[in-house]
């Protein structure tokens with residue numbers, strides 16, 4: 001990959017963390033992003049002209065029909081995939097390859113069966129060569145923060161699905177990434193566990209402060225957790241609408257469900273998703 005940078009006076013290359021005008025650059029920016037996949041049998045346009053600015057510390061939920069490019073969008077931000085057209089920037093810096101300053105959580109916890117919860121979390125430190133003593137301290141902090149005290153030495157088969165996802169979340173947060181990407185992290189959990197995980201994630205997020213992009217199929221989950229919800233169209237995925245949820249940072253789950261801001265946002269998203277599926 002080349003490191004080309006345009007440095008003309010009219011278009012100075014932004015330095016990390018700064019937009020051209022000197023304002024703080026968005027934590028995540030997608031600009032005119034298109035992704036096309038070429039396979040032996042067909043060409044697929046997964047994303048078309050996607051633009052999105054996410055402020056530092058903001059929590060964005062992404063909803064949309066299956067196959068509209070939600071996972072593709074997260075992979076672009078992580079630098080695991082390059083856009084066919086357009087660009088992706090993290091704090092003003094163009095993404096040109098796999099990024100080490102992100103955390104990633106998937107639907108399946110993907111824990112190593114022969115390692116305890118703590119040692120699964122510490123895998124992140126080992127892969128990055130982080131100082132072991134500080135990493136262990138950080139792991140124990142996260143274990144407490146996510147309510148895993150007493151399970152640090154348990155093996156994955158001894159943990160419930162919810163606990164396994166907590167371990168995956170701790171592993172993703174170990175290196176204090178400024179950006180946390182979550183791809184349907186609670187999709188395999190039962191409804192009650194999912195609500196508990198939503199409450200936990202909201203608290204952990206407020207305590208640790210990363211910018212979050214969460215892909216979910218759950219409208220309540222999106223509205224409860226996010227500052228803004230991005231609604232995407234069916235393939236080729238575009239941003240149909242961005243909904244500001246407008247709830248206070250301190251959010252009790254049950255109380256939030258009753259609030260007019262929540263009902264309004266959830267209703268709007270349901271209408272948008274309903275109207276897109278009605279046409280497909």
Ligand SMILES: Nc1ncnc2c1ncn2[C@@H]1O[C@H](COP(=O)(O)OP(=O)(O)O)[C@@H](O)[C@H]1O
Nearest residue numbers: 037039044046065066067068069070071072073
């Ligand atoms: N590596 C790939 N090669 C070919 N097609 C792909 C690849 N990854 C994703 N796609 C296609 O791109 C579209 C979007 O996929 P994806 O981002 O996984 O959607 P979502 O996460 O919204 O369900 C789908 O049609 C999928 O089949």
Ligand SMILES: [Mg+2]
Nearest residue numbers: 070071072183
């Ligand atoms: Mg997906």
